[in-house]
Amino acid sequence: MTPPLMLTTWSFGPVGADAAFPALAQGADALDAVVHAVTAIEDDPDIDSVGVGGLPDAGGRVSLDACVMTDPDRAGAVACLRRHPNPAAVARRVMERTIHVMLVGDDADDFADAQGFAPRELLTDDARRIWEKWRSDPGAIDRDKYKGWLPPRNVEELRGVDVSARRADLSREPHHDTVGVLALDTRGRLAGACSTSGMAFKSPGRVGDSPIIGQGLYVDQTAGAACATGTGELITGVSGSFLIVELMRRGAAPLDAIRETLERIAARFTLQEEHQTAFLALRPDGAWASAALRPGFKHTITTADGSLVQPPHLVLKP
Secondary structure (H helix, E strand, O other): OOOOEEEEEOOOHHHHHHHHHHHHHOOOOHHHHHHHHHHHHHOOOOOOOOOOOOOOOOOOOOOEEEEEEEEOOEEEEEEEEOOOOOHHHHHHHHHHHOOOOEEEHHHHHHHHHHOOOOOOOOOOHHHHHHHHHHHHOHHHOOOOOOOOOOOOOOOOOOOOOOHHHOOOOOOOOOOOOOEEEEEEOOOOOEEEEEEEOOOOOOOOOOOOOOOOEOOOEEEEOOOEEEEEEEOHHHHHHHOHHHHHHHHHHOOOOHHHHHHHHHHHHHHHOOOOOOOOEEEEEEOOOOOEEEEEOOOOOOEEEEEOOEEEEEOOOEEOOO
């Protein structure tokens, strides 16, 4: 029997991993585990970058993206859901009930309705309050607390505005970015799920890497699995998760595969202060790694010994 494990992005990982791992340890399928874990995180309104409670786009509407995958021929995704809080579960239905890989927008919400998913208001009072502050004065949002996943400052913010003098009164420490979950079950099977509400105050309709197969997530039982978090436009530009799995297929250790991918990003993009990217990688034999472009990222590793929140094994630009 293969020792099961789960890897989750960010320090809120135990919210999902602790809910899903007991069944995984008892022989549950890796796909069931990752969807269960992501759903628990999506349903937690205190996690403000995923699911219910996610910060809205520039127009004040929350939109959700997700994908799931177990192999190149077994993947599903949805983008720009606005009425349903659990895009990872809906993505799984796309994979299992259709011949397609991705559904988007209103049609994805209609598909979720037809599959029996209950609609729900996604914008919480707290998220609306933060959006209203941003709308009235974009410079008032505390960029030290939200560093790494707010959109770049616009031209008006850069015209002599003293951002530090006008901090928003945000009472809680925000959670950060996309949730990606990788799992290895007792049969040695891999699965992954990736879910997000996207970049805070993004242009309406923007879709990042998270629901795109090969970008936010890639899984191949013969080579391994990888998931991404951070600035989606950077990950998209190198097909980050696919690249990591392909490097592992060619013999690279998980950490070396992530390092090469981060180096590719650093070499091919003009990096801005707010840019951050991080990856998790997992091989079928249980070897795994975590690495980030810059400091600030943490992952969660869950085994029979429990969940541990840890810094990545490597930071490319410390």
